[in-house]
Amino acid sequence: MSMAAMTTATSGDDLRRKKHVPAVIERRVEPWLHFVAGGLGGMIGAVATSPLDVLRTQQQLYGTVTLQGTQPQPNIMVRSVYPLIRTGGFLKEIYLREGIKGWYAGLGPALAGIIPARAIQFFTYGNGKRILTQWNDGRETPLVQLSAAGLAAVVTTTATSPIWMVKTRMQIQRGKYTSSLSCLRSIIQKEGIMGLYKGTSASYLGASESAIQWMIYERLKHFMSLRRSREPGTRKHGKTASDWFEYFGAAASAKLLASLASYPHEVLRTRLRQPPDANGMVKYKGLVHSAKIIYLEEGVRGFYGGLTPHLLRTVPNAAIMFLAYELVIYYFGTAPKTH
Known part of the structure; x- marks a missing residue:
């Protein structure tokens, strides 16, 4: 590291100490706590948003179809809410066709996947970040x-x-399997x-989404921490309801x-998880091949099938999950020592 860079880093540290800027992580967290907090948040979010997950899977697989008798109107206000209206219509169709169970198709294997997946994700991220920060001379950078x-x-x-493969198959071939085990x-x-x-x-390609999400969330938390450092009494009274709403919004x-x-x-x-047809033929073979077929048959819009229910599900899901994670970390983590 050059002398200029060392001087800049030192100045930044001095400025941080002078302003008493709190660290983003305000609790000492045991490794297992990341595991528990992530699994709990994932479970709550999955149950709350299961109907939209079923709808998203169907629209991703079969594409989007306009409801009969429901067409976008020229009024800009109507056009802006039309995706929400159409999503509600699709959910109603699933309910009328399959009952309430249709909204929760594949929830069993979904929970079996989501709980350990989120537990592993938060465990790996929390502890991986701690180790990488130590290797980086104690500096938790965006990188x-x-x-x-x-x-x-x-x-x-x-x-x-x-x-996830079992979950997807059970959602798109409902009634074919008696249980997750039979599907497996x-x-x-x-x-x-x-x-x-x-x-x-x-x-694996989607790993970029997770990486982007975490980095944005951490940056927003950092800015929130800077703002709180300028508010007198914040350290004495801990987090307020406003802080938790901010975490929810940041996530x-x-x-x-x-x-x-x-x-x-x-x-x-x-599409890659779609089962073979009656003749054992597989339509989608690999990333590039699948992308070509989707583009030729459906155009660019084909890559965004199910986007509305996806956002309606994943955005509140992530907010619930991260909020639950932060709550567990805050109330079960070890408070930092004061000097």
Whole structure:
């Protein structure tokens, strides 16, 4: 490191001490606490947004279809809310066709995947960030956060891909399988062990979304921390309801921006997990091949099928999950020592 860079870093540290800027992580967190907090948040979010997850999967697989008798109106106000109206219409159709159970198709394997997936993700990210920060001379930079997020995404995807395959098959072939176990056996018998990992390449591509989301969230938390440092008495009284609402909003904003930037991988992953036809033929073979077919048959819009229900599900899901995580960390973490 050059003398100028060392001087700049030292000046930044001095400025931080003078302003008494609190660290982003305000509690000493045991490694296992990341695991528990992530799993709990993932479970709550999944149950709350399951109907939209079912709808998203169907629209990603079959594309978007305009409801009969429901057409966009020329009025700009109507056009702005039309996606929400159409999403509500699709949910109503699922309910009328399959009942309340249709909204929760695949929830069992989803929870079996989401709980360990989020637990692994938060565990890997929290501890990976701590280790990388130590290697970086104690400085938690955006690059450290980005690297930890990428590592967490890869580890989580590799560990839970078979569960997501079972979940997707049960959602798009409802009634064919009596249980998650029967679905698992069917995939292995017909497609082999590697059949459980179809779409994993697209999931690795989606690691960028997780990395972007974490980095934006951490930056927003940092700015919130700077603002709180200027408010007298904040340290004495701990976090307020306003702080928790800000965490909720920061998580929602981070997920929204990350999803918009990387959504096509979601469609590619779902198509790659589509089962073979009656003749055993597979339509989508690999990322590039799938992208070509979607573009030729559906155009650019095909890469954004199910975007509205996806955002309606994942944005509040992420907000709930991250808020639950922060609450567990705050109330069960070890308070920093005061001098």
